[in-house]
Amino acid sequence: MEALKLWRLAPKEIKVLYITIFSMNMGFYALIPYLTLYLTGSFMWSMALTGLLLGVRQFSQQGLTFVGGLVADRWGCKPTLVLGLAVRSAGFLSFAVADNTWSLFAAAVISGLGGSLFEPSLQAAFTRLAPEAYRKQLFSLKNMITNVGMVASTLLGSILSSINFHYLCVVAGLIYTFLSVFVYAKLPALDVEISRSGFRKDIGQILKDIPFVAYTVILIGYYYVYMQLFLTIPRLAVNVTGEQSSVAYVYATVSLSVICLQLYVTRWFERFPNRFPLIGIGALVMGVGLFLLGFANGLFMLCAAAFLFAVGTMISAPLLMDVVPMFATPRLIASYYGFNGYSMALGGALSTSLGGWFYDVGEASGMPLLPWMLCLVVSVMVMAGMFAFKDKRRETAGLSA
Secondary structure, three states, rough: OHHHHHHEEEEEEEEHHHHHHHHHHHHHHHHHHHHHHHHHHHOOOHHHHHHHHHHHHHHHHHHOHHHHHHHHHOOOOOHHHHHHHHHHHHHHHHHHHHOOOOHHHHHHHHHHHHHHHHHHHHHHHHHHOOOOOHHHHHHHHHHHHHHHHHHHHHHHHHHHHHHHHHHHHHHHHHHHHHHHHHHHOOOOOOOOOOOOOOOHHHHHHHHHHHHHHHHHHHHHHHHHHHHEEEEEEEEEHHHHHHOHEEEHHHHHHHHHHHHHHHHHHHHHOOOOOOOOHHHHHHHHHHHHHHHHHHOOOOOOHHHHHHHHHHHHHHHHHHHHHHHHHHHHOOHHHHHHHHHHHHHHHHHHHHHHHHHHHHHHHHHOOOOHHHHHHHHHHHHHHHHHHHOOOOOOHHHHHHHOO
């Protein structure tokens, strides 16, 4: 009911972005988790090599989102978003014809480059179009819609991957092709101040924003924990149950939990004035959920731990992006989102590469808890770091009231 109310309140441009976000996540989550199983199964890759490819894809996206943000602040959010969706489509379609190591890595890089263009432009467009009075609630609905897309992706991914992985790549790629046309036709050009200053000046301004840089560095740990969702968790689920379908059940648990509970969790935590510690608490809950995965001996325990992981994301995820405008100037909002993408680039690359390596080492050495213990330690460090920040917007609102 509350979700429908927020949908009605959202401007029609935000609804266009919601449809885009749903479809993007349906295409992405249908492909990427099953890519891990495809590489380790059909190509007999090790978890370490598979993790390296996922890390390269992650870094080619988030590692260049800063550049994508700078481009969006000069060229405009809409054209940058359309181009990024088209490039991502080409990358996913490339997976369908890739038949050796180098072509698979090339497809990963192309798909990542598309994300480096559309991610900061999408975040900036959403922030600019969402009314500030209830922007956090709209971000929460955005997180719900992301997970609705994930639920749809589990059905799409499990059906197509069971038939032929190449069909899955084609369908996922065509989804992004459709979105590039849809956004071009339906999203109006944003009437915003386009940056005309030099790249060097804008980069220098952001690098001098020490609190924002520190926030971005701490989020590396958050994304190390979060990105286990795409490598070690699918592999663990198959190892524990012996069934590839268990991956869909684990993802469905995470997604349905967020869909059903996200707005209630957001509303409950609104009573806390400082949002940054909430991000840290959410990271800790995620880490505890991952740690408990190490003890799973069946599908029920996998889903129970996945539910706890989902609770952590419900606390943190809507706040991660909502606090960025607190640091940013309006002229550089896309650039700030782009720079913040380095946290996901480094955290995701470390998560998939080191996470896969620690998973292999843990199994080989008889210490299967090793990768999950590391996740718990990292989540504790993120929580400690986040407690150093204060939400200045709340202080300002209190003074002006």
